Amino acid sequence: MKSTRRRFLQTAAAGIGLTALSPTLSAASEAKSFGPDEVGMLYDSTLCVGCKACVYACRSENFDADSSSELDEKALAEQRWHDAYELDYRTKNIIKLYQNPDDVNDFAFIKRQCNHCQSPGCVSACPVKAMTKNPVTGTVQYDKNICIGCRYCQMACPFKIPTFEWHMTFPKISKCELCRQTPKGTPACCRVCPAKAVIYDKRSILLAEAKRRLAENPDRYINKIYGEYDYGGTNVLYLSRVDFEKLGLPNLPNYSYAGVSENIQHTLYKTFNHVPIAPVALYAALAAVAFVQHKRRGKKDAGNEAKKDGGEK
Amino acid sequence: MSSEHTYVKAPGKLITPTTVILALIVATGFSIIGYRLVFGLGVISNLSDGYPWGVWLAYDVAAGSAFACGGYSVAILCYIFNGWKYHPMIRSALVTSFFGYALAGLSVMVDIGRYWNAYGFMMPSRWQTNSVLFEVAVCIMGYTVVLLIEFMPSALETLRELKPNSFIKKLADFTAPKLDKVLMFFVVLGMTLPTMHQSSLGTLFVITGQQLHPLWQTNLLPLLFVSNAILLGFAVTLFESGLSAAGFKRPFEAEAFGVAKVVPIVGFFWLAVRFGDLIYRGHILTAFTPSFHMVIFWIETLLITAPIFIFLGKLNPRKLFYTALLLTLGGGMYRIDVYLVGFNPGDNWYAYFPSIPEALITFGFIALEVLAYIVLARLLRLLPAVHTAHN
Numbered sequence: 041m042k043s044t045r046r047r048f049l050q051t052a053a054a055g056i057g058l059t060a061l062s063p064t065l066s067a068a069s070e071a072k073s074f075g076p077d078e079v080g081m082l083y084d085s086t087l088c089v090g091c092k093a094c095v096y097a098c099r100s101e102n103f104d105a106d107s108s109s110e111l112d113e114k115a116l117a118e119q120r121w122h123d124a125y126e127l128d129y130r131t132k133n134i135i136k137l138y139q140n141p142d143d144v145n146d147f148a149f150i151k152r153q154c155n156h157c158q159s160p161g162c163v164s165a166c167p168v169k170a171m172t173k174n175p176v177t178g179t180v181q182y183d184k185n186i187c188i189g190c191r192y193c194q195m196a197c198p199f200k201i202p203t204f205e206w207h208m209t210f211p212k213i214s215k216c217e218l219c220r221q222t223p224k225g226t227p228a229c230c231r232v233c234p235a236k237a238v239i240y241d242k243r244s245i246l247l248a249e250a251k252r253r254l255a256e257n258p259d260r261y262i263n264k265i266y267g268e269y270d271y272g273g274t275n276v277l278y279l280s281r282v283d284f285e286k287l288g289l290p291n292l293p294n295y296s297y298a299g300v301s302e303n304i305q306h307t308l309y310k311t312f313n314h315v316p317i318a319p320v321a322l323y324a325a326l327a328a329v330a331f332v333q334h335k336r337r338g339k340k341d342a343g344n345e346a347k348k349d350g351g352e353k
Numbered sequence: 354m355s356s357e358h359t360y361v362k363a364p365g366k367l368i369t370p371t372t373v374i375l376a377l378i379v380a381t382g383f384s385i386i387g388y389r390l391v392f393g394l395g396v397i398s399n400l401s402d403g404y405p406w407g408v409w410l411a412y413d414v415a416a417g418s419a420f421a422c423g424g425y426s427v428a429i430l431c432y433i434f435n436g437w438k439y440h441p442m443i444r445s446a447l448v449t450s451f452f453g454y455a456l457a458g459l460s461v462m463v464d465i466g467r468y469w470n471a472y473g474f475m476m477p478s479r480w481q482t483n484s485v486l487f488e489v490a491v492c493i494m495g496y497t498v499v500l501l502i503e504f505m506p507s508a509l510e511t512l513r514e515l516k517p518n519s520f521i522k523k524l525a526d527f528t529a530p531k532l533d534k535v536l537m538f539f540v541v542l543g544m545t546l547p548t549m550h551q552s553s554l555g556t557l558f559v560i561t562g563q564q565l566h567p568l569w570q571t572n573l574l575p576l577l578f579v580s581n582a583i584l585l586g587f588a589v590t591l592f593e594s595g596l597s598a599a600g601f602k603r604p605f606e607a608e609a610f611g612v613a614k615v616v617p618i619v620g621f622f623w624l625a626v627r628f629g630d631l632i633y634r635g636h637i638l639t640a641f642t643p644s645f646h647m648v649i650f651w652i653e654t655l656l657i658t659a660p661i662f663i664f665l666g667k668l669n670p671r672k673l674f675y676t677a678l679l680l681t682l683g684g685g686m687y688r689i690d691v692y693l694v695g696f697n698p699g700d701n702w703y704a705y706f707p708s709i710p711e712a713l714i715t716f717g718f719i720a721l722e723v724l725a726y727i728v729l730a731r732l733l734r735l736l737p738a739v740h741t742a743h744n
Contacts, residue, residue: 126402126701127402128402161560161562164483164484164560165484165485165486165560166481166484166486167474167481167484167486167487167490168470168473168474168479168480168481168487169479169480169481184467185470186470186473186479187466187467187470188465188466188467188468188470188471188473189465189466189467189468189470190461190464190465190466190486191405191406191465191466192484192486192557194402194405195405195406195560195561195564196560196561198562198563198564200402200403200698200699200701202402203402204394204402204405204466205393205466206393206394206395206398206400206401206402207393207395207396208393208395209390209391209392209393210466210467211393211394211466211467212466212467288699288701290563290699291563292562292563297559297560297561297562298560300559300560300562300572301485301556301559301560302483304556304559304572304575305482305483305485305488305553305556306483308552308575309482309488319545319549322545322548323541323542323545326432326433326541326544326545327537327538327541329432329433330432330433330537330540330541330544331537333432333433333436333437334432334437334537336436337436337437
């Protein structure tokens with residue numbers, strides 16, 4: 041009996057171990073490709089003058105009176121917007137400054153908003169399909185009417201983009217959705233940028249444009265288009281003179297952690313005709329053993345029960 | 354069934370200084386929940402966009418549901434491995450499991466921002482089966498129901514002792530034998546479901562990627578979490594045996610010594626996976642590179658390793674109780690380290706530490722769990738009848 045138990049544990053461990061380790065390897069190769077009509081933005085940090093027109097345009101475009109706090113309304117009435125330091129429930133887009141502490145002339149701006157990943161962590165994480173990736177435009181969209189407010193999307197985003205209305209009685213998630221409610225189609229930030237530092241188009245066109253700029257001015261940029269492959273590719277692309285990590289864009293692998301996580305789930309919960317195989321097999325195995333043990337006990341019981349009688353109440 | 358002779362009620366009155374104090378802590382916690390429902394999460398908690406998951410999920414759900422794995426661990430031991438030998442321990446284990454899970458579910462409802470949309474889990478059109486959280490949520494809801502069914506025999510048994518002609522007694526008399534026939538199907542479900550969601554509680558953090566410190570981030574999180582849950586299930590069961598022996602002034606349950614001997618088997622398995630994985634991923638040196646996380650890692654590892662070795666040796670009730678307590682702390686710490694301590698969203702956010710109201714809500718839940726256990730143990734026959742404390 042003891043040796044069978046050990047063997048069972050060994051086999052189980054080996055099985056689970058192997059299935060859990062394999063996803064890393066296959067995740068990279070399974071990177072999905074971008075559709076022909078997927079849209080995105082190209083932000084060129086070297087062109088940005090840091091005027092923040094995009095931040096204000098974004099706020100006006102996406103201003104939601106329902107979720108503003110008293111402070112926001114006061115600021116709005118006085119034509120004086122609260123200046124945010126991070127993305128928050130009312131700031132879906134922000135310009136940040138990188139400053140080299142040792143050299144005043146070494147600085148760069150960075151625009152932060154949702155990158156609309158090819159394999160988004162938030163979409164994979166959301167338990168109820170409140171976060172979805174538009175199959176045509178590739179925009180990652182949020183539906184507050186389905187959202188349960190679990191905030192797993194915030195945990196799952198490697199760029200820390202989704203924000204939450206912490207001050208609200210009935211809060212919701214907030215993130216850039218490429219101004220999908222806009223009739224004009226072009227997101228507010230791209231409409232107002234005076235330096236054309238951020239432009240909106242199909243991703244394929246933007247990628248070609250980014251490559252052209254890199255080829256024409258190799259000295260102006262570091263030789264990388266952030267978002268081309270990072271995290272499995274994102275619909276928003278970045279060019280910069282400064283290291284992307286200094287600008288707050290994390291150094292990520294060329295595959296999405298969402299893919300790794302889904303691979304584990306799909307391996308453990310592989311289905312056959314909508315029936316998850318492993319859990320059903322586990323149930324059957326446990327039921328079989330438990331049944332045998334139950335039978336065996338029935339035989340023993342006849343003798344033992346008589347002894348136990350007379351115990352305290 | 355001869356359960357009258359296998360299980361007994363705990364002695365003592367319902368209203369005692371202990372239960373009154375517990376009730377006050379519960380009341381405090383629930384008042385703050387009321388406040389949270391009106392004024393929002395931000396007012397009472399230290400949660401932020403950087404640390405959107407705090408102590409309610411780390412302690413109440415991740416650690417709490419594993420502390421509630423007594424019913425799971427003892428069931429595996431009892432129904433699978435040793436032919437019902439430890440069956441007398443199962444009832445009290447099931448009760449704590451039920452409260453652990455029910456309260457984990459309740460604290461999730463306090464935690465989620467748009468709780469009125471939670472009915473979406475009942476609508477197949479909204480199921481997002483790629484989501485690890487979906488699996489965890491559905492599985493935990495299912496398991497709570499299974500625990501309730503598994504617990505029914507003890508409740509029915511007491512109801513059947515009511516006045517002969519009462520309606521409830523008749524209903525209980527009618528239900529009990531039918532339940533007895535199908536109970537085994539639920540018992541097996543009660544072993545399958547925790548295997549699923551306890552592993553998924555670990556998988557939840559795979560998607561956080563680089564935000565979780567490399568000492569904890571691994572694709573083996575599901576395996577580590579499920580074996581850690583089994584380990585904790587045993588530890589908590591042993592801890593509770595000691596506690597109810599002292600609290601209800603009963604002799605020590607002899608079965609506990611047998612259960613203690615199983616702990617090292619699971620424990621060494623867990624340690625092997627933990628360190629094997631660190632070596633495989635090339636992060637074993639990270640465990641020896643001085644840092645805050647290194648210290649945390651070794652405290653956690655020692656709190657788990659030491660009890661395993663103590664359990665190998667000779668035990669007495671006192672030693673068993675304290676060792677089980679250490680193991681509970683260590684196992685729970687591992688889970689909290691994954692959910693909070695090892696989690697770092699970047700330099701832009703202040704490190705998270707629970708606010709006082711947040712902690713008070715958690716204390717309220719813990720107090721409710723203990724209170725409900727005391728009350729039920731005195732009303733129903735849950736505890737094993739003690740034969741002799743000598744093994």
